[in-house]
Amino acid sequence: MDGRLARGEQTRRSILRRAADIASVEGLDGLTIGRLATDLALSKSSVFAHFGSKEDLQLAAIAHAEDVFRDLVIRPALKAPDGLPRLTAMCEHWLDYSRSRAFPGGCFFAGVIAEFDAREGRVHDAVRHGREKWIDLLTGLAHKAVTLGHLPPDTDPAQIAFELDALARAGNMEAVLTGSDAAYDRAIRGIRARLGVDPE
Template sequence: MSKGEQTKQEIVERALALAGEVGLEGLSLGVLAAGMSLSKSGLFAHFRSKEALQLEVLQRAIDHFIEDVVAPALREPRGEPRLRRLFDLHLQWIHGNGRRGSCFFMALTHEYDDRPGPVRDLLVQSQRDWYDTVSRVVRAAVEEGHLRADLDTDQFAYEFVGIGMVFQQSAKLLENPRAEERARAAFETLLSRSRP
């Protein structure tokens, strides 16, 4: 990796950490440059626009999510073991998993829900991919005979993702000490309703 590419990667990681606090729209090239001892023009040379930086930051967050949640879960045996691992890793991601204090994508959902453009488009695609991933894992559990053959896998994915959203709100905003216990109970109820 060239020095320029290494610097760009460091900028993206720093911007991701900053965006976790101020959102993507709150990213300031000046503040970011000063925090990295770069000139604003030096930082601008890597990205050409704030939107280009935002897209790189969002893509990096997507890559981290795949590395931390999706890829390890897909290494588990097909069926319920994989589904359980996906759920566990998703809760860990929301807890922060060493990257930040809550789910970056849930925060961006509120920031970009009615703001059109390339950043929103990438966010929407990433969330569709997440729902599709959950649905595929659920379909595999159906194929393995762990879940009912007539199960609506898209509905299961909807509820699975919803449990994560409520967990984040309960754990982070409301500081409910039983948030994880309740999320796990909701997941077990969802599984129980879905078994043959």
């Protein structure tokens, strides 16, 4: 990659990082070419060259947030032993990702789901698709835990996924709203209790 292309890619990454940070606090509707240009000391034309429309910018911000989530939550958790340890690790890494403020508004997706759940269009579809992938991942991990005998044979993996996700999202919401990490601790205790894991 020559210098000009490398600089262009670096600029694009900087724009997406800032866009995702803004969206985690103010929502995807808070993103504008002008706002990003001002924040990053770029020309509007420079930002526009990377993203031809607000919707394209929103979709790219979602894709960037998914990359961050994959790096901070999914990949580390997949290093845990299969079955219940991996399922527990996935939830714990999710809470750590929010607690560490990888995005200033906590979990990026918690906000944008609420923002776009009742809308139609490409952004809604991207948010829904990401959500479905996450729930499918948790469901698959729960199913594996059942197969390995880590959870009772009559366990409904989809129900487990729903409950674990609900606990994690509640922890994120309460912690971001109150500024207290106690909500994360309560969430992980609830998750461990639901899975029958030592609360440590």
